[in-house]
Amino acid sequence: MTDSRTLFAKAQELIPGGVNSPVRACLSVQSEPLFITRANGSRMWTVEGRELIDYVMSWGPMLLGHSHPAVVEAVHQAVDQGASFGAPCQAEIELAEMLVAALPGVDMVRMVNSGTEATMSALRLARGYTGRNKVLKFEGCYHGHSDAFLASAGSGVATLSIPGTPGVPEAVVADTLLAPYNDLDAVEALFRTHGDEIAAVIVEPVAGNMGMVLPQPGFLPTLRVLTQRHGALLIFDEVITGFRLTYGGAQNVFGIVPDLTCLGKIIGGGFPVGAYGGRREIMSRIAPCGDVYQAGTLSGNPVAMAAGVATLRELGKADYMDLTRRTKALAGELKSVLEERGVQVQLNCMASLFTLFFATDPVTDFASASKADAVTYASFFRQMRDAGVALAPSGFECAFTSFAHTDEDFEKTLDACRTVHF
Ligand SMILES: *Cc1c(COP(=O)(O)O)cnc(C)c1O
DSSP states (O other), rough: OOHHHHHHHHHHHSSSSGGGSSGGGGGGGTOOOEEEEEEEEEEETTTTTOEEESSGGGGTTOOOBBTOHOOOOOOOOHHHHHSSSSSHHHHHHHHHHHHHHTTTTTTTEEESSSOOOOHHHHHHHHHHHHHHEEEEETTOOOOSOGGOEEEOOOSSTTEEEEESSTTSOOHHHHEEEEEEEEEOHHHHHHHHHHHHHHHEEOOSSSSSSSOOOOOOTHHHHHHHHHHHHHTEEEEEEOTTTTTTSSSOHHHHHHHHHEEEEEOOGGGGGTOOOOOEOOOOOHHTBBBTTTTTOOOOOOOOOOOOOHHHHHHHHTTOOOOOOOHHHHHHHHHHHHOOOEEEEEEEEEEEEEEEEEEEEOOSOOOSHHHHHHOOOOHHHHHHHHHHHTEEEEOSTTTTOOOETTOOOHHHHHHHHHHHTTTOOO
């Protein structure tokens, strides 16, 4: 019988860091990944045969739970008909119809293969449509790994961007403007100096990649007003929030219609799918009906489309309010248990997302999130995993619940938390 440690050692010989996406290596929690062989409902099983209650849920996609029978059945049926055609199929229309019907900002939609492709392509379209180059993003928001979004704030002047990683040219991020999340003064200042150069403002309407951070009242509405006033497009990156906050997106919850919407994760039901959509007039600029080029060999893949359609069909019947209430109760009780252990915790929670920050002050942006104690989180992560609960291997991520999580799962999670000590 093999074990995760042996497999990880072998993987590290063959794959950089032993993983195909960095956070999985568990470096920031001073741990090693467990190799998974199977997942069902709220549970995953490691190669050692250990059972884990999962709060990562593939980083969001598995809102119905792992291996939902309706999704599995749809995928089997689709793959029996062929894995990929490179020609149109009906399932593309079905998924597009569902997205258009659910999202007020989406009249037309183009399928891609990941969230990264969705944001990258939406930015190209925004630039093509406006004839402008600059994009304003918020620190701590993640929009995938394409060059333009991998910018960090330079020291000193907050508006000067530097490459967030080697390999990204300075010239590329020179067009990326950065502002702190929830900081409208910074946004207004950037519009004052660069108003006629900004193609788009891109935002996670509820941030999920610096841990969960809520937009403060007025933040999203003001972004809508400012972009409109200056002829820039507002892009909602709903790769996490789409079909998680509600059936639809943050745009339904907050009543704000963005010009472009980026989707991923849930809409592929666990398969590699992304999408970007928006107003008909803007989307009509995409090739072949327009002049902005974007393509994909496997885009609209019939198996992935079938998984997406089946997922959304099930979610259309799901009780989001109930999951919201139960998740909030779980998160609140976890906070209490941790506080009894003498650690200070800030809880941010919405729908089926929450983050427990080991911080003393409320977390409203990247700077306050960064003050959370990563060492305490690492210890929490390791002890919880030893007790059978899989949390994200970084303190700056969300916990994801699903419709498959039972009250018994939550009780067991709280029991695990009661054994934790710092
Ligand atoms: C996950 C994520 C992405 C990137 O999606 P990938 O499928 O990993 O490329 C983009 N934006 C947000 C908000 C995300 O959470």
